[in-house]
Amino acid sequence: MPAFLLEQVLPKTTTCLPYFVREIKRMEKVLHKGFRYDTVPENYVFPPVERQKKLKASNKSIPVIDLAGQTHDEIVNQILEAGKHLGIFQVVNHAMESDVMSEMMRVSKEFFDLPFEERAIHYSEDLYKPVRLFTSTGVHDIVHFWRDCLRMSIYPVEDFKKYWPENPSNLKDAVENYARGLRKLSTTVLGLVAEGLGLDRNYFDGDLSGEPMASHINFYPPCPDPSLTLGLAKHCDPGLITLLLQGNVSGLQILYNDEWIAVDPVPDAIVVNYGHQMEIVSNGMLKGVNHRAITNAE
Template sequence: MASSIAPSSQLTGTSSSSDRPCSLDFSKGVKYLVDTASNLHSIPSEYILPLSLCPLPVCNASIPVVDLKDLHGSIDRRASIIQALSSACSEWGFFRIINHGIKISLMDDMLRSVDGFFSLPLEEKMKYASDDVMHPVRYGTSLNTSAKHALHWRDYLRHFGHPLQNSFHLWPDSPPNYREVAKEYLEEVWKLASKILGAISEGLGLDRDYIEKSFGEGSQIVASNYYPPCPEPHRTLGLAAHSDHGGLTILMQNDVDGLQVRYKDNWVQVGHVPGSFVVNLGDYLEILSNGRYKSVEHRGVVNEERTRISIAVGHGPELTAIVAPASQLLDEKSELKYTPILYKDYMRSQQSSVSSVY
């Protein structure tokens, strides 16, 4: 998901609280604010959201769990997994995957590398600051829009993955092992996304490689999000409610809960389960399925005592692909629910108006 730093005129405010500096430059990020403000017992007014947007009680429900073991096993076993994925995609738009094949040690290394980046001195992180929502590597804070809004309790590092040759040399070179770890992790997650997309494609009654072919060369974007402890978590959000613009997002988080998913007009807390990934569909797949599968709103809440880290890797088509329902899913009885659009135009429009995960 992409995010941008709001103009400085919207990011600099004044606080009257004696336990905060009298003038704050919010473009430096929430971590910088927490690290430099002594005895931070309340959040600056710029982070306080309207009551209607603040965290609400969550309902007692759980996203589906899909076991990918034997996805390429017997015909019956594969059919069972495809059915489970199809049901999750149409009912929830979200699911958890286990037995996915990615090493736990690699997942842990990626979390440590991301934590290491956000622990760098501010001047190192600010080297990657940019107002361009399409910039290949971006460090920033809050949301992905320059529209006037309350700030959100989140810093991020976002950069492209696949195709690696286009941006690898631009990735952060600190901490020293970041590029090496991120490269291996993103390559493994790309392979995992391909397996899941093949099963989702079959669940729609399409050829196994239909969705991947529609991607063309394809694109991959990683958004690493850092949510420091917040003294008033009930008055703000880490990330506002949004849907993702791409095809499929694969998310990993540390052991601090914060992801919430909208389900039947209620919010559902998605707890941390060690060794698993949370997967959600983006707008591209909702459009391709002509609405059969759902791209669902989700958001990030913050914690009063601990830092939450999430790493969301989005997979979508190349920028020149056309976003449109699959023709095989349309007949004389099927209404075309979405107007075809160039993916680059759709992506820029979404990123310039709302916050999204990648």
């Protein structure tokens, strides 16, 4: 899982007190401190009714859509059908290179493996900072989620690259390559969605999808008792689409007919889910999907 390092030499005077106070406050508000927890802290324990339960067997699977191995019309139809019924699908053969994705995952883990002191310099409660580290949702949660997050504005690259962490040393290059690939893929998917809705392929260009693109690198430390807590609670994303590089760990679940269904990882796949804005724009034809993230012991 991901971390970050900065060494500071402090003078041996009482003027150090504000620094230590700041560091103590940061440590209180960041979950991953470089050690494994023996128990779940009280402020991360959810009421029994909200905790994760063992999934029921389901015959529903998340569609995997091949963007290169079938006809254009077949792809458009599959994307539309996935949106009508589930609001989520996975895409393969999407033209983003495998090494770009694996490098992004690698440097993300390397960031969270860095010493706490280096990661902590990015901690902020300012929702508008282009780069900030936070725990849970970053607001004043009554019960915290078992998650640290590095949020970065990543596109346009030229506007935001200067704010990205300097460590790990190759993070900026990895994020730039990943951001450009994601932007290209999001434009492709939105064009196919527009066609499926009977709109001009460029319908989602401009203001509808013109806001800066942000990346949330979610880090879920090993949890000593996953039955007590959640990585993220049930929610629906606010925008048009979210693109997710899930990695090889199953933790994402969607709510379908009042039952939770696991979104199992597929090698080199990108998960695409629709949000509230897409449901509104499509007059309810495409569903904004409710989803959550669960924890595990590893």
